[in-house]
Amino acid sequence: MSEVRIKALAAVFPKGVDVDLNQLRKLILGDARIFAQASRVPDNNKLRKQIAELEEAGRTKDAQWAAALLDVLYPENRASLQPRWARRHPKIPFPTSSSLESEQADTICESLADVCRDGGQYVDGHLRQAGKRSREWRTTLHAPHADRNIKKVTAEEDLVRNLALTWLQITGDRPPDTVHKDLSVPFAKFVQHVFELVGATGSVFRRINEHGEKRRLSSFVEAVLWRWQNPSAEWSAVPKGLGDWKLLKNRFDKWPERENCEILFGEMQQAGRSGVAIQGAIIDVITHANSERSSLKKKAQRGGKGGRGSR
Known part of the structure; x- marks a missing residue:
């Protein structure tokens, strides 16, 4: 400097x-x-986005895209996917970009997509003109949940x-x-x-x-x-x-949270928890309660359900 x-x-x-x-x-x-x-x-949203892209690249058998993603795979995502890969393919090492240049690229892509998924479920889709909703398959990713309030x-x-x-x-x-x-x-x-x-x-x-x-x-x-x-x-x-x-x-x-926190204090103290742990738990309770009150207040101001403007 x-x-x-x-x-x-x-x-x-x-x-x-x-x-x-x-x-x-x-x-x-x-x-x-x-x-x-x-x-x-990386935050949860970035981790999830990368897993979603890797799943799509594998599912569509786009070896070039999958290779590029593997080269920049976040350590957190790699640590999450490698054990799953090892359980499914114990004799095959976790893929690298170079392994996707082989003749087995399509098979590797499919396997990559598989370890990026935890399954899925059918959900209601768009409303058709006939008045019925279509059914769409939505994949459940093996990734952190998206955080709206990141x-x-x-x-x-x-x-x-x-x-x-x-x-x-x-x-x-x-x-x-x-x-x-x-x-x-x-x-x-x-x-x-x-x-x-x-x-x-x-x-x-x-x-x-x-x-x-x-x-x-x-x-x-x-x-x-x-x-x-x-x-x-x-x-x-x-x-x-x-x-x-x-x-x-x-x-x-x-x-407002006085009684609840006093009960929490007694329970944690009886369980032999440290003062730092008790302090952290109570701060979490207060922070969550403040967040809830703030959300309800904003909702009422916007005229949301239960707010004064909803009438």
């Missing part, structure tokens, strides 16, 4: 902060390397989290949990500079605020677990590092 870029990043920090340029360069390069590695990991931003979320740690190491202060859309605060400018540097295209405003909400949620659950583990203690005794006890208590009093 050039001296000019490092100095430009250092200039974003608040006045009075003595920025060690070598330390900053080392930390930013580490954060950028982690982001680059995470960005290359998280393309995971790498960017991790990048913001790592940049928050970098900011803490350089300044000695935790960055803000929320920022305004104008990105006027120094931490937001710092994140924006790094996003541009590594080629991240997401909204800096949204990523920082999402990171802040997750950190607040984690602190809230940690405070709740502390209270449940110390039932005789007052909220004012909650460790200060978890936040303002009055805000935590107010959130707890209005918490």
Whole structure:
């Protein structure tokens, strides 16, 4: 990373902060390397699409297309298909692009299509003019389920989290949990500079605020677990590092999933689960409940079934 870029990043920090340029360069390069590695990991939709293409190439006996797909097959898909191939063809190694240049190319293509499938079922097709629906065969792929709400931003979320740690190491202060859309605060400018540097295209405003909400949620659950583990203690005794006890208590009093999570806490504690596992499980419950409420709210606003606009 050039001296000019490092100095430009250092200039974003608040006045009075003595920025060690070598330390900053080392930390930013580490954060950028982690982001680059995470960005290359394929999501479920990409994995499924590749399996679908390989199944089609095999089914249509397009050896050239199948060979090209095998050359770029994701490691995750290869690890999933190889055991299935070995069970069906124990004496034949998993195909490569070169094996599809042989006279057995059509047979290999058919076998490839077979290991990409888990069967299938007949489903209702298009409505005909006569008023009847056709029946269509739909293949069930041996692949991850498609995700409509795919998280393309995971790498960017991790990048913001790592940049928050970098900011803490350089300044000695935790960055803000929320920022305004104008990105006027120094931490937001710092994140924006790094996003541009590594080629991240997401909204800096949204990523920082999402990171802040997750950190607040984690602190809230940690405070709740502390209270449940110390039932005789007052909220004012909650460790200060978890936040303002009055805000935590107010959130707890209005918490919709309070009873369910308290039961979950008791069951997991009785089962000897670790505090980290319990905290993660409760965060999952809250996140799922928040997602459900958000979906219902959007549905009502669109006038969906059960919404005010459906009348």
